[in-house]
Amino acid sequence: MILSGTALDSPSPDLSLREVAYFSMEIALSPALPTYSGGLGMLAGDTLRSAADTAAPMVAVSLAHRAGYFRQKLDAVGQQTETDVPWSPEKTLPPASQTVTITMQGRAITIRAWRFDVTGVTGHIIPVFLLDTDVEGNDPYDRRLTDHLYGGDTYYRLCQETILGIGGMTLLHALGCQPDVYHMNEGHAALLALALLEDQLKGAPLNTATEANVAAVRRQCVFTTHTPVPAGHDKFGLDQMVQVLGRDRAAALEATGCLHDNLLNMTYVALRFSRYVNGVAMQHGKVSQLMFPDYKVHAITNGVHAATWLAEPIQQLLDSEIPEWRIDNQYLRSVYGIEPDRIAACHNKGKQRLFDTVAKRTGVQFNPSVLTLGFARRVATYKRASLLLQDPVRLAKIAEKIGGLQILYAGKAHPADNAGKGLIRDVFTEAAHLRSPFLKILYLENYDWDLGAQLTQGVDVWVNTPRRPYEASGTSGMKAALNGVPSLSILDGWWIEGCAESVTGWAIEDAETEAMEAESLYTKLESAIAPLYANPTAWARMQQHCVAMNGTFFNTHRMLRQYFTNAYFPQSASTKGSAVSPILTPDSQPAPVHEHVLV
Template sequence: MRALRRFTVRAALPEPLLPLSQLVMNLRWSWHPETRDLFETLDPALWQSCGGDPVKALGEVSAERLAALAKDRRFVRRLQDAVDDLEEYLATPRWYQSLGTDTANGGAPASIAYFSAEFGITEVLPQYSGGLGILAGDHLKAASDLGVPLIGVGLLYRAGYFEQGLSSDGWQLEHYPSLDPHGLPVKLLREPDGSAVVISVPLPEGRTLYAHVWRAQVGRVTLLLLDSDIEENAPAERGVTDRLYGGDEDHRLRQEMLLGIGGVRALRAYCARTGTPAPEVFHANEGHAGFSGLERIRELMESHGLAFAEALQAVRSGTVFTTHTPVPAGIDRFPKALIERYFAGFGVPLHDLLALGAEEDPAKYNMAHMGLRLGQRANGVSELHGHVSRGMFSNLWPGFDESDVPIGSITNGVHAPTWTARELVDMGTQTSSQGDPVEVDGPVHFDGVDGIPAGDLWAIRRTLRARLVEEVRRRVRETALSRGATEAEVGWTETVFDPDVLTIGFARRVPSYKRLTLMLRDPARLKAMLLDPERPLQLVIAGKSHPADDGGKKLIQQMVEFADDPEIRHRIAFLPGYDIGMARYLYWGCDVWLNNPLRPLEACGTSGMKSALNGGLNLSIRDGWWDEWFDGQNGWAIPTADGVADADRRDEVEARAIYELLSTQVLPRFYERDGEGVPARWVEMVRHTLRETGPKVLATRMVRDYVQALYVPAARSARVMSADGYTPARAESQWRGHLLHNWSTVRVAHVEATGAGDTPEIGSTLALRAEVELPGLEPGDVQVQAAYGRVDDADGLHDVTTVPMAHEQTEGSRHWFTATVPLERTGAFGYTVRVLPHSEHLADPAELGVVTTA
């Protein structure tokens, strides 16, 4: 007989222990060691069996134990100290407060909404599948540490992503546990009368999707999670938030409607009931949240009587869009007919709505295109990914070079308190004589590591490696039993791995482009390295494949079959169940972090950053963040075969490069010891990584970049557009419509150059004068630029510099503009003149997607 529903009956907390509830319900405990120590004291054995989940531990601790702790004055004092520390953390002004939020004078936004389909805060709240969710979780944590008034918006999936197991033959198995929100560190958003807040989203055929709103507290940051599994819904609607990235197109569309439309409505309800300032900036983390912009357009059309174009102008000004996808296959694309069916009566003109998601295939609706058209500011997540994104979406800005496409980049970062081993922090590996890294302008160095003797640094790395070995042994034993082995057959797991052997980690999602099995390209050579009697290596591997990706599952099966070999299974292990809890052990204990994607398909790849914070050395293809921050001393760059068209040959070349680096550089350096048994050159690479790479990969650096480069400018734009009942938005919309209507008649009629003579020499100048025809437009409507630089044999300009040309003369619709161009380099030189729209409200001159060139 099965239970209809399960829940936990907790012992009532004695009055002296009531503050425990306050600590449990703020997820700061997930990155605050002292609070976790306090929870462990409740019952150390129970803490271990509950996997470090304080909500579960508090639910299972006995009433007798609680009564004893309530009388333990030392524990009660520690408890009060922890609560005082949390309250001080929540109340003390931090970096963001130093910026000032005086909105009348263009200060920082008083509130920012951050939408994401997944959030990886802690394994206790399993609402993430991989890097996107972990990044979103780190974004919230870093925002909390900086005092940024962020509100996260996502969905509460009743089955999360999935728990991964392995069959006897190594095939991935998926198990979806049923999550009870009442057993999670979340609280229901309620009305003043105590009833649950219910938000609604309209669906076709007169149906309605309802949702409750759960609130998780992530330090100073609130995270709102929408839950459709409520009695107000019909069965089909109750299942909308069943699984992360599950279901068919119809199901996914409803999820994204709930995230975007429902998310905005949940925000409005939360702000109204708590007195929180309404967000001025809306940040969409990937295209899943694109419908949030559509809902805000509908709001303005309904509340202020704005036309669609006017409301779009106002909404775009305060919207930031971040793309994480370097491959078209990773973009959500819905059938246009499905969009038409769901949004026919939404309250926004359907033809305008469809234009937002238009792409090359007229039958598809592209959510990334929608995100870019709704966001005045957009970015990729590393310098290389920004470059890839500009090429990938360049067709949205026809006539512009890729370098002019208005998609910038902010390189991801990781939350150091979450991912760094406590011992390393206590040693001072993240201290700087320059002060708080957040406050320093320019490069920061964690030079505290310079005062740590090499022997001590090496000893702590050995300790962390030994901790990983213990965890590997535990998990390998559990996995063997779950795959059908008996207790009598798992004795070998007690001696797998060795705390003194070079340990390499590889853990990530398992799509084909990440090439999980590249290391198996020459199995005999890898086997020889694993078993080398003098310089062996050991490999710990983890990762989940999407449930619908049989190709990815096949790669996992190949890896498991290789690792099952009794001759080498003490040196290589595939660990199922990759999550935040497992990941910490890997980042702490691995000496080398391996990453071998197909370049340039890795948007950022933050797992290597977490390893670097722990002194791990990266061995990686130069993709994502590693392309910009590899410096020759923080690891090794795997040479790529970018020009090789044959995929099989490319894999062969790059796999051989990995083997060569391991055998000729990585292994010799690790095992080369001085008289005290310390690998001095290796430890210096570790020290350099901690000192130089550590500060760069911080999530606080990333969020500070978002605030300064995107949030503050977006807030200023949003305030300007909303002033005086959105009068500026109306005027700007009218100007844009007028300009675009007349743009086809703009022409550069003639350009003349003087001053360089017959034989131009470096140091001389070129005087340019351009005649530009602007029928229906004024000189102030445009910016005329001289563009110059190196020129190739096909007359293409490279390394382009632009200078504005000054308006000189007008005759009717003909206008003359002038500029002086310096000749600053030798060799082939070229120039041209181009005309762009000009408005003080444009974030980028390419924003409108129109340009006229001579």
């Protein structure tokens, strides 16, 4: 199978004109490629899709992940098991024109890459290079290093991050690509700074690096941190650092202040070598600033790629009424010129499609006229998947009072996260104990791109219950809002910015205990959400508000503009007055890629 838009013999764009290199351990490029695990990869993919739509001068680097993340299987009691998702880059993607060799673990390792072209609405291409060490002549252990996303032990992970950072840098330079800006999407890519430092020294030993050399690297680097959860910040022992990177590189990292608590901390490597650091929502920026008080932390709120996540019926409606929305998402505000019942009718088609999928997967029939809640995301303890079920008796009474309630769950726990797996079993257990004809609860297995899209397009209310302040952003709720789906959520992450109470959704009130937060959730569900849902005209108006107010802002077109203006080329923005050129129309040509602009 050859993926659409990436012919095996297609020429690569002129990489010498690409001014921003985007590095990410995972990127969701296509539903057919298992090169992502969840929100981080989806954000990366949406960023590049917006870059392609807006003719941004970018290139991207990730790993091939030949074995994927994993396919989830749930048994009757919710016990998760995992299997690989293998794919063959050789049969799917064209190769890069270069291979490179780096030194790691005291030996040479050859790296090749496969190219995936992200093509925008005007034909502009963002080439993504997926690094692959399964090369004849490499040590057998090394050949497997790019197979499993977030797999293996910490040694395996440090090897992967060395390949991504140092190998990715080496490949870009071999391809004639010398960007002005290197964007590290999380700390996994931070070792690219070492390669930049070596480039600065032009062959001189690393121990001769000066603060001026470090400052030169800093001028080239931008870093986005995505989580306040400690497990999200990779740390490695000093012995592993020396084994993988060698004594010279290890000594350079120590000398430049990249160790923290006597560990190699990839977040601190990125902080030390970046001139611009940002969190992924305003609140997350504040939380990150408290975590890293010695560094200035900005905030650029995440978004999602509208054309990827909008249901087809809504896309068709927008194409007929406001076709400019595909290039300029600010036009989504113009849905106020479309009758709300037309938006509601589009959502009802998405709801029926979702329920058809539910029936096909499980044999359970859901009723399209019944209020349906959705909860789907990576399963981690701080996300509290079972908060909605904290008082099952109360929930059953509410369901009976309002004439029925349906709840759809989905989400994967990392294979090593036993606590997360326990949360899935908890949901199964509670659902099995609830014997109410008015309440249906299903947990759908193997949460992936397609299921995530159908859920955010088809449920009536999106539920999110993280423990504050650990929700950095929460892009699934943004996808729901684009489709006219309001959220019922804890005020954390993006929802602090997106919640207009009873207009775009509802806030679960902060409280001292989980029981009190669950009480707030139940009260809003019973007293505010259900009565509004019973009024189709008022509910359609809320759906319209969600698209117009939240869809207009929480998209990657806007987000990427802010990266270009605030992070990538702030001096260009200040001297030109704006880093944004006039918006493309569907018939116009992309801006020249050598300009510091987004269109």
